[in-house]
Amino acid sequence: MRFKFSLIALSLEVVMIVSFALFVEYETSQNGSQKSASQQNASQQNAAAQQNASQQGNASSPAKEDQFFQLYPLFQHVHVMIFVGFGFLMTFLKKYGFSGVGFNLFLAALGLQWGTIVQGLLHSHGLKFPFRIKNMINADFSTATVLISFGAVLGKTSPIQMIIMTILEIAVFAGNEHLVTEIFKASDTGASMTIHAFGAYFGLAVAGVLYRSGLKHGHPNEESVYHSDLFAMIGTLFLWMFWPSFNSAIAQPENNQYRAIVNTYMSLAACVITAYALSSLVERRGRLDMVHIQNATLAGGVAVGTCADMEIPLYFAMTIGSIAGIISVLGYKFLSPLLAHKLMIHDTCGVHNLHGLPGVFGGLASIVAISWGKSTVSTMAMQATALGSSIGSAIVGGLVTGLILKLPVWNQPPDEYCFDDSVSWKVPKYRELDNYFFQHVTHNHVEHEV
């Protein structure tokens, strides 16, 4: 792994830099005014309007500058979600915390560069494109799909395999996203379909291809301990706090963005209550399961994403959140074992229950909302087509990627070394207090002074 991983990563980095040199430029006053000129030509019906537009050429500059400062705080929230939220959410395994948060950072840093290039080229049809704040937000969005899929294969793959999955998945994601937004013209503001459902089913497809029969009866390392669950809760809390920004970052300013924030906020709050209730309900002695709390409490944010900025009443958003919480907990309790034993798809983080099903539910909810006339920017047929396209391209892309990753040249770890940091990381000599905690439970003294 020493030379292969390093050379692949550094080579990709050089390719990224060259691609940026060729295709990416910063927005300057010149190409800003060029766009204004094209807009002037488009409005030939009103000559006076043309004159006013040309006279106010300077006025458009503050407006564009203002967009950056309006969106930059939202971008920061999305950034925290990608790196701290997803990163720490994956530290729940007792021996895989370093890999969870460390590879999360690595894959996201690599993915956002590649996402900028691929999405920019698609939107500009292969020409050089100016870089704006929205490119940054969309780049973070593209890495979110990879991190969701990373959760499905967590602990069972090598870093090289994850690099390849990142490159392929973001390319497929950019294609599907372009299809959904430009061809179908569907509405998916919070990306329930294009990010969450896509990322989940892509990851499940890869996990299905890479299934290991040796893990059928579980693995001693695939469990959490007290402190690793607490670390994972850090990720959950940051995701939960900033999800309103995630769902509203690319919404239209003013009313749409406002609705997206409020709807997501209420959906998340409702989801927590039902997730706790269901977690207690499905356990024989009524106790709570930390896995449910870490994941199902976020399902409301996923599910409300597609119709977050539609003119739905608040109780509709809260209902979406509540149902998503129920779906997610039931999925963790009953569906994940079913997937593992019957369909031979091992889903380490349960991304099917947190991102897949709530994402599909979100797409369906948007169809219901449109049938009630809550949005006019899309139609039921286009929303259904977008949902089908996202799931379909995810599954096909995931299967192809899985077959590529199955080649025996990517240093895949053997079964006994799954879910273990020491394969890829220099691990500290000292582990946690848990081993000592119970041995010393009867002692009330501190260590003697040296």
Added chain:
Amino acid sequence: MGSKYPRSLRCCLPLWAFGLQVTFILLFYFLIGQDPIQADHKFMAIYQVIQDLTLVAALGFGFLSSSFRRHGWSSVAFSFFMLALGVQGTILLDYFLNWVLDWNMIKNPFSPFLSIQRATISTLPLLISAGAVLGKVNLVQLAVMVLVEAMTFGAIRVADKKVFRIEDHIIMMYGHVFGAYFGLTVAWWLSKSLPRRRHENAQTEKVQMTTSSSLFAMLGTLFLWIFWPSINSALLEGTKKKNAVFNTYYALAVSTVTATSMSALSHPKGKINMVHIHNAVLAGGVAVGAPSCLISSPWIAMVLGLTAGLISIWGAKCPQVCLSDLLLNPSGIHYTFGLPGLLGALTYYCLHIIAESRPSNLWIVTQTITDVGALSFAMAMGMVTGLLTGCLLSVKVWRAPHAVKYFDDQAFWEFPHLAVEF
């Protein structure tokens, strides 16, 4: 030597801290006055920057230095204390310096938001220096170091601005280099005055990590990583601010990929070292800080991030070969803030020269003197006052912890009963 038990700070710390705070209150009363504060226009934009800076300082630097298994509490809590002390001290210092230097002009109304913003960003070098000395000093010594360093950096900022005519943004970026070498010099002096064998034994046993303390340090690293674009653009406006954010964003991404790859490459079995990840992924943001508003294409920032990542990992591996006392520093601030900061300063100088169309030789010489002079002045002041501060902190009156108590929370904190590792 006397007793090996930790020296009690019971009289020293409360007296010192309480006295400082009372002094600050009195100085605010007499210097800044008693009028109620009026709201500036556009205060919400400044407030956002203040929040980002505070988050970086308290959460980022605090947790970044909490990676040692027996020193987590002190790292986070002492950083918090230093931040609170540094911001108050710097606000007073800035007001005093402006008042002294512009005594003949009409007194400017006090703008609390701008003052807090500048004070918070001026405190970052203090927290960088703390990374080098945390574990070897107690809270009273840290308070003294904060005051000395804040005054020194204040003097440097005035000199760079008045004499070398450097912009505020560049001065703040040079603060990373100043803070790094100030801290390294203090740490070097503190370790110099100890018996070598005992010192090394103390470090070897306690400069260890557990997985949870490493993950806490990773939390700090991630917050620094996420909000570094806000640091690099805090004092810029308009298009410069946008370009600074974009450049920092990509420089950090590239340095992360590069640092992770080089860390794996530098290990005989290809394993990644979490200590490298804690620090080296930030190198791109540090390097791009000074030239961030001059870079007009993202690929330049990415090349800078790549170079900074390489330098950082090389700097992390080099001490095992060079065996220099100065570089035997567990916190890695030399290769996280020192070397990348120098790289950024060099890049700023080159871009500054290139940006001028058809520069005259005289102009080039002038720019060389001002740019290199300002940076050299900051570094020299960092090392000289670091040495003086090291001497000052070695005085017995501060009740310094014994060498065997280095990197140990037990000297300062009351522990729960079941803290069995202590």
